[in-house]
Amino acid sequence: MENIEYGAIFLQFLVALGFVGVTMTLTHLLGPKRKSDKKLENFECGIETTGNARMPFSIKYFLTAILFVLFDVEVIFMYPWALNFKELGAEGFVKMLVFMGPLLLGFLYIYKKGALKWE
Amino acid sequence: MKALILTSVIGIATLFAGVFKMRNNSVWVPLLGLLGVMLTIVADWNTNISWYNNMVRFDNYALAFSGITIAALIFILTISIDHYKGAGNSIADIYGLMVFSVVGAIVMSSFSNLAMLFIGVEILSIPVYILAGSNRRLTSSNESALKYFLMGSFASGILLFGIALVYGATQTLDLDQIALLGPTVQSPMLTIGVLMVLSGFLFKIAAAPFHFWAPDVYEGAPGLVTAFMATIVKTAAFAAFFRLFSTAFVSEESAWFKVLWGITAATLLAGNLTALFQTKMKRLLAYSSIAHAGYMLLAMLTLNKQAGGAILLYAASYTLATIAVFAVMLLVSEAQGSDSLAKFKGLRKNNPFLAVVLAIALFSMAGIPPLAGFFSKYYLFAIALKSNLFYIVIVAIVASIIGAWYYLKSLSMAFLDSDEAPEKIEVGLPTRIVLIACVIGALILGIRPDLILHLI
Amino acid sequence: MQELLQNVRLVPMEHYVWLSSLLFCIGVMGVLLRRNTIVMFMSIELMLNAVNLLLVAFSAYANKPEGEVFVFFVMVVAAAEVAVGLGLLVMIYRNQNTTDSQALQTLKW
Numbered sequence: 145m146e147n148i149e150y151g152a153i154f155l156q157f158l159v160a161l162g163f164v165g166v167t168m169t170l171t172h173l174l175g176p177k178r179k180s181d182k183k184l185e186n187f188e189c190g191i192e193t194t195g196n197a198r199m200p201f202s203i204k205y206f207l208t209a210i211l212f213v214l215f216d217v218e219v220i221f222m223y224p225w226a227l228n229f230k231e232l233g234a235e236g237f238v239k240m241l242v243f244m245g246p247l248l249l250g251f252l253y254i255y256k257k258g259a260l261k262w263e
Numbered sequence: 264m265k266a267l268i269l270t271s272v273i274g275i276a277t278l279f280a281g282v283f284k285m286r287n288n289s290v291w292v293p294l295l296g297l298l299g300v301m302l303t304i305v306a307d308w309n310t311n312i313s314w315y316n317n318m319v320r321f322d323n324y325a326l327a328f329s330g331i332t333i334a335a336l337i338f339i340l341t342i343s344i345d346h347y348k349g350a351g352n353s354i355a356d357i358y359g360l361m362v363f364s365v366v367g368a369i370v371m372s373s374f375s376n377l378a379m380l381f382i383g384v385e386i387l388s389i390p391v392y393i394l395a396g397s398n399r400r401l402t403s404s405n406e407s408a409l410k411y412f413l414m415g416s417f418a419s420g421i422l423l424f425g426i427a428l429v430y431g432a433t434q435t436l437d438l439d440q441i442a443l444l445g446p447t448v449q450s451p452m453l454t455i456g457v458l459m460v461l462s463g464f465l466f467k468i469a470a471a472p473f474h475f476w477a478p479d480v481y482e483g484a485p486g487l488v489t490a491f492m493a494t495i496v497k498t499a500a501f502a503a504f505f506r507l508f509s510t511a512f513v514s515e516e517s518a519w520f521k522v523l524w525g526i527t528a529a530t531l532l533a534g535n536l537t538a539l540f541q542t543k544m545k546r547l548l549a550y551s552s553i554a555h556a557g558y559m560l561l562a563m564l565t566l567n568k569q570a571g572g573a574i575l576l577y578a579a580s581y582t583l584a585t586i587a588v589f590a591v592m593l594l595v596s597e598a599q600g601s602d603s604l605a606k607f608k609g610l611r612k613n614n615p616f617l618a619v620v621l622a623i624a625l626f627s628m629a630g631i632p633p634l635a636g637f638f639s640k641y642y643l644f645a646i647a648l649k650s651n652l653f654y655i656v657i658v659a660i661v662a663s664i665i666g667a668w669y670y671l672k673s674l675s676m677a678f679l680d681s682d683e684a685p686e687k688i689e690v691g692l693p694t695r696i697v698l699i700a701c702v703i704g705a706l707i708l709g710i711r712p713d714l715i716l717h718l719i
Numbered sequence: 720m721q722e723l724l725q726n727v728r729l730v731p732m733e734h735y736v737w738l739s740s741l742l743f744c745i746g747v748m749g750v751l752l753r754r755n756t757i758v759m760f761m762s763i764e765l766m767l768n769a770v771n772l773l774l775v776a777f778s779a780y781a782n783k784p785e786g787e788v789f790v791f792f793v794m795v796v797a798a799a800e801v802a803v804g805l806g807l808l809v810m811i812y813r814n815q816n817t818t819d820s821q822a823l824q825t826l827k828w
Binding site (some may be wrong): 402409412413417430452693 | 732
């Protein structure tokens with residue numbers, strides 16, 4: 145039995161790796177290639193790049209990302225509830241509403257604080 | 264349970280009070296709300312109900328420790344009316360975080376399941392990480408927040424691993440069942456788990472080999488937050504520590520007793536000896552809080568149910584004295600621009616009221632007879648002697664003599680004359696009320712310690 | 720579900736304990752030895768996740784759901800810690816332009 149299960153996981157790996165490999169080679173082969181120094185430079189009036197492009201990051205994105213993580217992780221508590229939705233019935237539903245209520249208040253709070261303002 | 268739910272609601276309400284521009288009045292939301300919570304605690308007294316499949320149990324122990332933390336928060340909020348005068352918009356967020364942190368403290372004093380313990384520790388700690396860094400532009404505040412965060416989450420990681428091992432050995436997270444199953448389990452996982460939980464707690468309360476983060480964090484954090492950490496965080500950690508080790512882990516006593524004995528002695532000596540050489544008030548109070556943790560650890564060693572009352576009395580008297588000293592220190596350092604001990608010179612002439620309050624608070628901390636500090640120490644030592652802990656009591660007495668030395672040394676500064684004409688220190692009405700309340704509290708607990716001692 | 724639990728039990732419990740202890744120790748060493756605070760921070764997350772693995776294994780062996788439910792709470796707490804920790808790091812990076820832990824040594828006795 146276990147061999148079959150591991151086989152499926154192995155197959156999944158192969159498919160995932162294969163998909164990545166195939167798409168990468170395909171785009172490489174199909175895309176037009178014109179390489180020259182001029183092409184890699186900034187266009188006309190751009191400033192010469194200095195430093196490492198990976199260092200700076202926008203605080204704006206950071207805040208959104210963090211808020212996403214916070215609200216995203218709460219979904220975890222919905223999985224067990226969803227699996228036992230019928231057994232838990234109306235009581236479970238009410239309890240879930242009690243859980244979601246403060247979460248919505250939190251959302252209202254960050255909205256009012258202007259954390260979601262994009263410029 | 265009412266206290267827990269009501270406090271959470273107050274926390275949310277406080278945040279929204281800030282959002283809806285109540286700016287200078289936002290402090291009244293948590294202040295009045297918490298007074299209401301105190302009423303529910305009085306109403307729930309002697310009920311002893313367990314909730315949600317025994318996840319939390321609100322017995323008198325839980326209610327008493329919740330009461331102390333909430334009272335401490337009420338005092339701190341009252342001081343903050345003066346202290347944060349003219350602060351920006353985010354002041355309501357600071358109040359909100361403090362209230363949320365106290366929610367964690369309530370959970371930590373009422374848990375009866377290891378899962379709730381972990382959640383309580385985290386609810387208590389995470390807001391305090393932010394509070395420590397709430398002075399955003401100050402490098403020392405940043406550093407304090409980062410150190411506290413790294414050490415705190417490291418400690419909760421260790422605590423959590425210990426909880427997992429205990430769960431693996433006993434197959435339950437419920438305290439009562441662990442207490443039942445503990446003696447039958449032979450697995451070394453239980454012993455290792457208990458020791459890891461122990462070291463997680465020792466990190467949190469800053470006991471001796473794990474105390475190096477505490478002075479830095481206390482010094483860097485804003486003054487009121489330091490007062491919060493020294494009183495509420497410490498009280499809650501001890502409430503949880505004693506609740507856990509006097510019930511669930513008693514059967515594993517052979518594993519942790521000797522370790523804790525050594526750590527108690529080390530904490531008492533390290534805290535008091537290092538405090539001798541401090542020149543800044545905040546750092547001195549940090550080391551003094553380490554030393555006081557040592558005295559409370561002494562009660563843990565007795566394995567005695569009565570020790571709960573002694574810890575409660577100690578926590579109450581320590582909280583009263585600490586808040587008073589911090590309030591005076593905030594006023595002095597605000598007027599003089601620094602919290603170094605030399606700046607306390609001339610306080611007697613400048614503001615006799617503050618000098619007297621400082622004297623009473625420091626006397627109480629040092630353990631001078633008619634005050635609460637003396638009797639709380641006395642009961643701790645008496646219980647320890649009853650349990651035949653002779654040698655550690657000698658260490659504790661030596662430590663408290665050293666302690667008296669540096670408390671009196673820093674107090675003598677206040678009664679010396681200053682060379683320069685100091686700036687006049689004004690005491691606002693809210694702070695004055697808190698200071699008087701602390702002094703009266705220290706006197707009452709000194710005269711009638713049985714009021715608190717036999718509560719639980 | 721039951722089948723899944725059986726598959727978890729195919730591996731002896733000691734192996735789970737060893738694996739998660741090892742992961743936990745890697746996390747501890749990371750916190751103690753690394754200088755970059757972001758790496759230290761990631762090591763703490765590794766510690767928490769090692770515990771999660773352990774809890775799930777114990778839960779499967781005991782055939783009780785408590786451990787698994789506890790893992791949910793640990794994950795949520797870890798996410799809250801990530802949010803706070805990264806917030807602190809960004810604040811420090813703005814002020815100091817570095818996240819090296821050695822740069823933060825102004826508080827000393």
